[in-house]
Amino acid sequence: MTVYLVGAGPGDPGLLTVRADEVLRRADVVVYDRLSVEALLELAPPAAERISVGKAPGHVTMTQTEINALLIDLAGRHATVVRLKGGDPFVFGRAAEEMIAVRAAGIPVDVVPGITAAHACAASIGLPLTLREKVRQFSVVTGATGAGLPDHDWAALARPGHAFAIYMGVRSAPAITAQLLAEGAAPGLPVIVVENGTRPGERVLQATLDGLPDALRRHAVKGPAVIFVGLDWADAHLSPPRHVIVAAKVERAAASGNRQVDDQPYMPE
Secondary structure, three states: EEEEEOOOOOOHHOOHHHHHHHHHOOOOOOEEEEOOOHHHHOOOOOOEEEEEEEEEEOOOOOHHHHHHHHHHHHHHHEEEEEEEOOOOOOOOOOOHHHHHHHHHOOOOOOEEOOOOOOHHHHHHHOOOOOEEEOEOEEEEOOOOOOOEEOOHHHHHOOOOEEEEEEEEEOHHHHHHHHHHOOOOOOOOOEEEEOOOOOOOOEEEEEHHHHHHHHHHOOOOOOOOEEEEEOOOOOOHOOOOOOOOOOOOOEEEEOOOOEEEEEOOOOOOO
């Protein structure tokens, strides 16, 4: 008996790793979250049990303690238990808690990494995460905790040349924006929001830091979404994809001059 903590990637079935595919195809039971797509669940054998333990913002179907207990129970009855997680299990996936509980019960755990959402979403829209001489630091941070806004080093995040991606930050965007501005971040700092990245319903919004909360509200972004702060195609001398929506006034000094637009789909030159 073994519990496999499998990274499902960002949603596009084509981005599932070969090892994850192999494990799913011999699963006896698959325990999956709300971000799992049907095409991935179909990789498991027809007779495999499929159990949803999805958590949505503000709504918990099953607590983490209950999920831990479920995995232990299933491992006692099945040889191959797959815990399917969106993105990578070790990036805000609470895999450590499940590993501790399952291993304490004397059950082997095997972790199968997945492509995390930040990297996949950036690749999907052709947005480099680092740039030589311009962006030498890139972080991945969470925008929410059970106790509210995380206690990040906001001053470090606000420094020029430090780009980062925010997971689970849609609801807390006003507070995040206020913290960054208070620490000296430029109001016109570029922000890119990718909703449902790599999936058929992908949406991409381009805004500035001070316009982020309003852009999310006016365009009814619900998530899952990754918010990139401090990154822009212009800085890499690249053009955005055609489906980008300029969600708030953007005035960015680029190599070709200033660009000022408002609420129009961006069409590459």
